[in-house]
Amino acid sequence: MLRVDATEFSGRPDGRPAPIWLRTEPARNRRTTPLTRERIVTAAVDLLDRTGVDGLTMRRLAERLAVTPTALYWHVTTRDDVLDLAVDHIFGEVPLPAAGPDWRADVRTLTCGWRAAMLRHPWAPGLIGRPMLGPHVLARTEFLQAALVRAGLTGRHLAVVTRLVANYVIGAALTEATWRQTDDPGARAEARRHLVANAAAYPTLTASGHLDDGRWSDDDLFVRGLDAILATAPGS
């Protein structure tokens, strides 16, 4: 190799440092970008989108960030931390709607954006089985309950409907993400065949086309369910 390691020049006979052109920069400047928690989280979301929950490895994540696996542990204490941060992060992608005069419309756009974010990142719903106290998640819940208060709900009734809406969104996202997560595009059709094969045991489900694809859009079914909930609250 013709290229000589410049550090050799720094140890000159006369003790003076070599001219700057011949020196490589010191280590802390050579690093392209400093590692931050934020960079870790965005890289994690990227990796999760591509490879799913099991694909997110501290080692793979570090590789993507051009860093030693153990370097991550300076910014984060555990792999679960990364997952928690990733979940909260994706809720920051969808902006909070502006509160308008129609509280029902507010709840609709809020929950639809909420659900859309989870379906864009199908690994997310399965990770909700842990305390969700990130700022983005709480901000969304706050907005939801504020809209319900404007609708006139109070006390226990308010608590019931808040949980009803939130849990419906989460459950819907979880079951819908199931089918997008599997790589096999024919998985749903296969499930449908399994159901038909056992039609004797599941007469109602087969008759109603419970697992049929595209009979009605998932989006439409979700919104209609939501509207059914909102119809139980006092009129606008």
Place this chain on the structure above:
Amino acid sequence: MLRVDATEFSGRPDGRPAPIWLRTEPARNRRTTPLTRERIVTAAVDLLDRTGVDGLTMRRLAERLAVTPTALYWHVTTRDDVLDLAVDHIFGEVPLPAAGPDWRADVRTLTCGWRAAMLRHPWAPGLIGRPMLGPHVLARTEFLQAALVRAGLTGRHLAVVTRLVANYVIGAALTEATWRQTDDPGARAEARRHLVANAAAYPTLTASGHLDDGRWSDDDLFVRGLDAILATAPGS
């Protein structure tokens, strides 16, 4: 040790086998119980109850069954299989109610048992993010939709309410299990303090006591939410 290994007797000078009293049984009879898929699943549920999802290891599971880790792979092809089987198994614990004249009562007892099973095994809701096509799960969904058909629902309306109920149960179990799963009993109180500390950002949530413990029972809130849904269907 006084106890002599009986196999030594089998190699007698005269070549004849030792009397049966002095022989140990051959290997295939000595094993206490043969390994079956069913035994694996019940042991898995036990281990999951004790140690959670991360605690279920093929090696630990094998140890509990007094078997080599690799022996499991004869009855099951992957760890995920074990998890799928475990989830379906716990739904078999709750018997299907008998269909009565009051379809609302049927749906209530079905979903309450459904939810109770998940709360008894708090690891379960988080595992629903995979195709749920086990016989017990499907039988429950079949019962639910059959009750809704008896209520007079058809077509798209039937699909909407089926999903609404099922997703509400799943979402509720998932969020509620979150707090039972954490070993720390004060986790909820800690979360509440976190909320109060940022009361400026979450005025509605703090005012309504969103994370307050025991203000209203979770069971009561769940049933009221369910009744709100069922109220949207045609009257009995």
Place this chain on the structure above:
DNA sequence: ACCTGAACACCGTTCAAGT
């Protein structure tokens, strides 16, 4: 303060071999 390197105690899964 921030990152590297080596090391520890695990994993799931395969495959040939035993009985």
Place this chain on the structure above:
DNA sequence: ACCTGAACACCGTTCAAGT
């Protein structure tokens, strides 16, 4: 048919050490 043993290619996390 059913299980063992050895082996492979990974894991998350720690800790001392470098800069």
